[in-house]
Amino acid sequence: MDITQALTAFAALSQPLRLDAFRLLIKAGATGMAAGDIAVALGAKPNTTSQNLAHLVQARLIFSTRAGRSIIYTADMQGLSALLHFLLEDCCGGRPDACASLIETLAPCCPPNSQNTPKDLTS
Amino acid sequence: MDITQALTAFAALSQPLRLDAFRLLIKAGATGMAAGDIAVALGAKPNTTSQNLAHLVQARLIFSTRAGRSIIYTADMQGLSALLHFLLEDCCGGRPDACASLIETLAPCCPPNSQNTPKDLTS
DNA sequence: TCCATAATTCATGAAATATTGAAGTATAAA
DNA sequence: TTTATACTTCAATATTTCATGAATTATGGA
Helix, strand or coil, rough: CHHHHHHHHHHHCCCCHHHHHHHHHHHHHHCCCEEHHHHHHCCHHHHHHHHHHHHHHCCEEEEEECCCEEEEECCCCHHHHHHHHHHHCCCCCHHHHHHEEEHHHHCCCHHHHHCCCCCCCCC | CCCHHHHHHHHHEEEEEEHHHHHHHHHHHHHCCEEHHHHHHHCCCHHHHHHHHHHHCCCCCCEEECCEHHHEEECHHHHHHHHHHHHHCCCCCCCCHHHHHCCCCCCCCCCCHHCCCCCCCCC
8 A cells, every 4th residue: 555545545435425425335335336326325416426336446445346237335444444554653652552442443343352253144 | 333423534634635634643642642743754834734634533543632832742542432333333143264364464463372471561 | 120128428517626925823943 | 121032923915725517438128
């Protein structure tokens, strides 16, 4: 991750439609969503949505795969991880407690002891 | 954290000088840095730097305190945490392994078992 | 092949953002 | 009080970014 790509990523997230789209895809998970469904969900026009999704792809925040006539967009967790790593590089400087609140932020989502034991896959 | 504030934060990080400044303050830690020192470190003019730091303050990514004639800027880890929480809301949807890589990103910085036991405070 | 569906690409005017120099405010020292 | 230092605010221009409508590409079915 270089600074140019990080700037591209943050610029991608600094526009309402794109931020909404990315958060929608975060919630959608690994299944992803078709471009058309994203446009409907966000109440935006297909061409506008398409151009904004292209921004997110270039920023490596999402990726696309074709499925018949549809194009499925999915959040790129690896890309997001690289971005956060770039942003937080050397954040602690010998004092890990300085960013403990960041860990707490992710804790409700991914508690350390349950990374490989999903809460509920029976329902 | 509402969407407007999140957009302000990402817009703040989408400009070269501001991204550099924020990362510099992340590395500087709780001590922070004076506005003039930041400008020198980044090779930017004082007024340009000042205006860009103001963006980061409004975005709640940094905060300022006065010390004599200097104004000290410091990274706002709580604000950053709120931003990431907003971005990653419901990111797992019952499948925490989906964002395990995000945890790994922060792990080198803040290993789960050493949040309150800094690596080295003797030097 | 012909048509419909799904999505993208292109060009343009409108809106937002960035940088600059000049002027202004606040603190400290002579 | 006068001067210097540290930083910010203001106003203007230049640049970048955005949404829109029209045209284009790709796939699937009749």
